[in-house]
Amino acid sequence: xxxxxxxxxxxxxxxxxxxxxxxxxxxxxxxxxxxxxxxxxxxxxxxxxxxxxxxxxxxxxxxxxxxxxxxxxxxxxxxxxxxxxxxxxxxxxxxxxxxxxxxxxxxxxxxxxxxxxxxxxxxxxxxxxxxxxxxxxxxxxxxxxxxxxxxxxxxxxxxxxxxxxxxxxxxxxxxxxxxxxxxxxxxxxxxxxxxxxxxxxxxxxxxxxxxxxxxxxxxxxxxxxxxxxxxxxxxxxxxxxxxxxxxxxxxxxxxxxxxxxxxxxxxxxxxxxxxxxxxxxxxxxxxxxxxxxxxxxxxxxxxxxxxxxxxxxxxxxxxxxxxxxxxxxxxxxxxxxxxxxxxxxxxxxxxxxxxxxxxxxxxxxxxxxxxxxxxxxxxxxxxxxxxxxxxxxxxxxxxxxxxxxxxxxxxxxxxxxxxxxxxxxxxxxxxxxx
Amino acid sequence: xxxxxxxxxxxxxxxxxxxxxxxxxxxxxxxxxxxxxxxxxxxxxxxxxxxxxxxxxxxxxxxxxxxxxxxxxxxxxxxxxxxxxxxxxxxxxxxxxxxxxxxxxxxxxxxxxxxxxxxxxxxxxxxxxxxxxxxxxxxxxxxxxxxxxxxxxxxxxxxxxxxxxxxxxxxxxxxxxxxxxxxxxxxxxxxxxxxxxxxxxxxxxxxxxxxxxxxxxxxxxxxxxxxxxxxxxxxxxxxxxxxxxxxxxxxxxxxxxxxxxxxxxxxxxxxxxxxxxxxxxxxxxxxxxxxxxxxxxxxxxxxxxxxxxxxxxxxxxxxxxxxxxxxxxxxxxxxxxxxxxxxxxxxxxxxxxxxxxxxxxxxxxxxxxxxxxxxxxxxxxxxxxxxxxxxxxxxxxxxxxxxxxxxxxxxxxxxxxxxxxxxxxxxxxxxxxxxxxxxxxxxxxx
Numbered sequence: 001x002x003x004x005x006x007x008x009x010x011x012x013x014x015x016x017x018x019x020x021x022x023x024x025x026x027x028x029x030x031x032x033x034x035x036x037x038x039x040x041x042x043x044x045x046x047x048x049x050x051x052x053x054x055x056x057x058x059x060x061x062x063x064x065x066x067x068x069x070x071x072x073x074x075x076x077x078x079x080x081x082x083x084x085x086x087x088x089x090x091x092x093x094x095x096x097x098x099x100x101x102x103x104x105x106x107x108x109x110x111x112x113x114x115x116x117x118x119x120x121x122x123x124x125x126x127x128x129x130x131x132x133x134x135x136x137x138x139x140x141x142x143x144x145x146x147x148x149x150x151x152x153x154x155x156x157x158x159x160x161x162x163x164x165x166x167x168x169x170x171x172x173x174x175x176x177x178x179x180x181x182x183x184x185x186x187x188x189x190x191x192x193x194x195x196x197x198x199x200x201x202x203x204x205x206x207x208x209x210x211x212x213x214x215x216x217x218x219x220x221x222x223x224x225x226x227x228x229x230x231x232x233x234x235x236x237x238x239x240x241x242x243x244x245x246x247x248x249x250x251x252x253x254x255x256x257x258x259x260x261x262x263x264x265x266x267x268x269x270x271x272x273x274x275x276x277x278x279x280x281x282x283x284x285x286x287x288x289x290x291x292x293x294x295x296x297x298x299x300x301x302x303x304x305x306x307x308x309x310x311x312x313x314x315x316x317x318x319x320x321x322x323x324x325x326x327x328x329x330x331x332x333x334x335x336x337x338x339x340x341x342x343x344x345x346x347x348x349x350x351x352x353x354x355x356x357x358x359x360x361x362x363x364x365x366x367x368x369x370x371x372x373x374x375x376x377x378x379x380x381x382x383x384x385x386x387x388x389x390x391x392x393x394x395x396x397x398x399x400x401x402x403x404x405x406x407x408x409x410x411x412x413x414x415x416x417x418x419x420x421x422x423x424x425x426x427x428x429x430x431x432x433x434x
Numbered sequence: 435x436x437x438x439x440x441x442x443x444x445x446x447x448x449x450x451x452x453x454x455x456x457x458x459x460x461x462x463x464x465x466x467x468x469x470x471x472x473x474x475x476x477x478x479x480x481x482x483x484x485x486x487x488x489x490x491x492x493x494x495x496x497x498x499x500x501x502x503x504x505x506x507x508x509x510x511x512x513x514x515x516x517x518x519x520x521x522x523x524x525x526x527x528x529x530x531x532x533x534x535x536x537x538x539x540x541x542x543x544x545x546x547x548x549x550x551x552x553x554x555x556x557x558x559x560x561x562x563x564x565x566x567x568x569x570x571x572x573x574x575x576x577x578x579x580x581x582x583x584x585x586x587x588x589x590x591x592x593x594x595x596x597x598x599x600x601x602x603x604x605x606x607x608x609x610x611x612x613x614x615x616x617x618x619x620x621x622x623x624x625x626x627x628x629x630x631x632x633x634x635x636x637x638x639x640x641x642x643x644x645x646x647x648x649x650x651x652x653x654x655x656x657x658x659x660x661x662x663x664x665x666x667x668x669x670x671x672x673x674x675x676x677x678x679x680x681x682x683x684x685x686x687x688x689x690x691x692x693x694x695x696x697x698x699x700x701x702x703x704x705x706x707x708x709x710x711x712x713x714x715x716x717x718x719x720x721x722x723x724x725x726x727x728x729x730x731x732x733x734x735x736x737x738x739x740x741x742x743x744x745x746x747x748x749x750x751x752x753x754x755x756x757x758x759x760x761x762x763x764x765x766x767x768x769x770x771x772x773x774x775x776x777x778x779x780x781x782x783x784x785x786x787x788x789x790x791x792x793x794x795x796x797x798x799x800x801x802x803x804x805x806x807x808x809x810x811x812x813x814x815x816x817x818x819x820x821x822x823x824x825x826x827x828x829x830x831x832x833x834x835x836x837x838x839x840x841x842x843x844x845x846x847x848x849x850x851x852x853x854x855x856x857x858x859x860x861x862x863x864x865x866x867x868x869x870x871x872x873x874x875x876x877x878x879x880x
Binding site: 070371392 | 477538
């Protein structure tokens with residue numbers, strides 16, 4: 001049986017599944033339920049400074065994108081940081097941590113970009129016994145307009161400065177949560193590292209408008225006829241988040257910086273993928289908000305089964321395993337040639353591959369009178385669109401052409417040696433082989 | 435108050451409430467949520483097999499996508515473009531043999547997209563709103579006669595009216611609708627749907643229906659040809675096939691036609707008035723046999739048996755219809771042909787002989803079997819009443835192309851015309867196609 005225990009920055013948790021700082025972690029009640037359900041850790045909903053708490057809207061605060069059968073693909077929100085009193089939160093954190101010493105509790109913090117503000121709150125957080133802090137430099141709505149959240153996360157110098165203060169006034173690990181609403185994720189990650197961050201976590205939510213009400217002409221969620229951009233999360237953002245994670249993992253400047261992966265983790269498989277891209281653990285929110293806390297049990301059993309099947313005894317065994325395989329386009333092997341192959345036994349003759357290929361790609365699938373669909377190797381560029389649109393898993397696969405065989409499309413022999421764009425004759429800046 | 439165990443033929447075997455429940459919708463309509471879930475399952479196949487399987491070629495993936503995207507009205511228009519009786523077809527089509535059999539999810543999972551019920555969802559929506567999504571073209575000044583206000587006649591009339599022609603529809607019965615009104619099991623067309631559909635269809639304008647006028651004495655084919663620019667015959671099969679074997683019995687009156695029973699049931703205002711035997715035997719193997727047998731059971735008959743002279747494979751009723759019958763408690767017996775009715779009134783029996791196929795011919799084996807039978811329904815097919823002097827092929831009016839008969843100016847379609855299955859949906863397609871052919875012939879661009 002695989003050991004799912006994780007040691008992230010010295011913080012131990014029985015599994016790599018943490019709840020992200022968000023509504024599910026706003027109160028003692030929820031966090032206790034989460035721990036009882038089996039979550040390895042939580043990042044407590046972001047605390048603000050002392051004084052009157054922020055206020056939230058009193059109308060809808062979430063918007064949604066659905067897939068088939070109203071399956072939630074993405075949610076956006078316009079909720080702010082905790083709207084409960086700072087001391088109430090601190091007391092609850094202290095109580096829960098005392099009762100669940102084996103679980104990780106991280107406290108998310110967002111206070112103004114002033115040294116005094118951080119100096120004031122950090123000892124209070126330290127006193128709770130929580131395992132670390134996460135700096136909310138990502139929230140894209142409401143707080144950003146007040147000079148906090150993503151307004152900080154978009155300025156690397158601020159990230160570095162605040163991180164430095166935190167390392168100065170707080171003794172435990174400091175995680176910097178990054179906003180994706182920037183052009184190059186490597187810059188804020190490097191800034192956090194320079195400031196002394198123990199880790200980065202990403203991504204926070206993405207600026208978004210999920211829908212427009214065509215009757216009222218208001219973006220959703222609509223508050224009295226007006227809407228605003230909110231933070232987008234859920235399965236829809238996972239590809240964006242994983243790309244950003246991989247950028248940090250393979251950037252020489254930040255390589256080795258611990259990463260907590262966030263963005264659309266819904267199943268054990270998503271978590272495993274994040275870990276292979278260099279994450280030490282993952283944080284989950286939307287899946288819990290969609291299905292409840294119990295899903296963590298599937299994540300645990302699934303990851304455990306997969307690790308057993310692959311012979312991994314610990315998370316460390318496969319952490320970052322996909323990082324060396326993440327490269328730039330120019331280094332992809334142009335001598336690798338594949339063709340789509342349709343398994344006629346599995347084919348249900350829907351013809352979606354044909355429509356996709358015929359209308360929008362390379363006219364590389366033929367259709368017979370009796371609805372048999374066959375790949376035309378002479379035309380197939382192996383684009384994979386047919387695989388993507390086929391409703392039957394593994395019915396269409398990409399089969400590599402053996403070196404030495406002829407590619408019917410080009411009439412050329414498939415070379416066995418690796419060759420990429422940097423040396424390709426069509427590349428005006430190709431480097432000479434000599 | 436009678437019960438299923440009351441001997442002989444009796445009314446009120448079940449209470450009014452139970453009868454009302456029994457004869458309610460066989461399939462409840464989908465609500466908006468159910469429709470949305472069902473529509474999500476459609477793959478939007480390329481050149482979809484369900485379209486090919488539909489005799490009227492409805493663009494099924496398109497109408498389902500229109501439902502899925504919240505525009506059932508547009509979906510209904512897509513359906514009605516091809517099949518103006520899409521509402522009735524959604525109820526009576528043997529979808530298990532047509533579109534849903536062809537659905538790729540039937541192949542993939544044994545569970546097709548619920549095309550029939552989705553079609554009903556869309557068409558009901560528009561018909562409940564009383565919206566006729568078509569308008570008439572400028573008048574052509576042409577007058578066309580349609581004989582028979584069943585599915586073929588109505589479909590033809592609507593298309594002709596839409597194209598700007600003036601249509602007079604004649605029908606032998608007191609009400610329009612044909613088999614939709616008189617010949618389909620009540621639980622498939624509840625709440626007077628057939629009549630409401632006719633009213634809705636007529637709302638396009640340009641169609642006049644004259645009832646109680648049958649081809650023959652009241653209505654002569656030569657007169658029609660003389661008065662109208664074109665004639666479309668959709669007279670169905672008014673006659674009932676005789677049993678090949680004479681039933682030798684003084685109690686011959688226990689034997690009647692299933693179509694008459696079905697018609698009586700459809701036209702009654704009070705189901706408790708209908709008489710039904712305690713022991714009912716239906717002779718036949720088609721949809722009419724199933725409709726009669728199931729309804730006999732629903733009326734409260736204790737024992738209902740379908741006796742079919744060939745094996746199960748030979749039944750023209752679909753597997754789905756057979757299963758429906760057995761689920762309602764009807765017993766199916768095969769390889770049995772009727773020989774005689776025996777016994778005295780109140781305790782009659784039907785004597786059946788086992789059959790086998792020898793040298794490709796069905797013959798009796800001599801072995802007999804008796805079943806209690808207070809009431810026997812014949813459901814062994816219908817036959818053409820009159821050929822109107824036209825060329826006949828296989829006991830039906832011979833047609834070429836889109837329903838052209840042997841006489842110029844006369845078209846025919848639906849059950850009375852040769853070719854095609856005797857299905858509502860096929861009749862609708864034939865009526866529509868004949869209308870297009872009549873139009874192009876009359877307007878000179880054929």
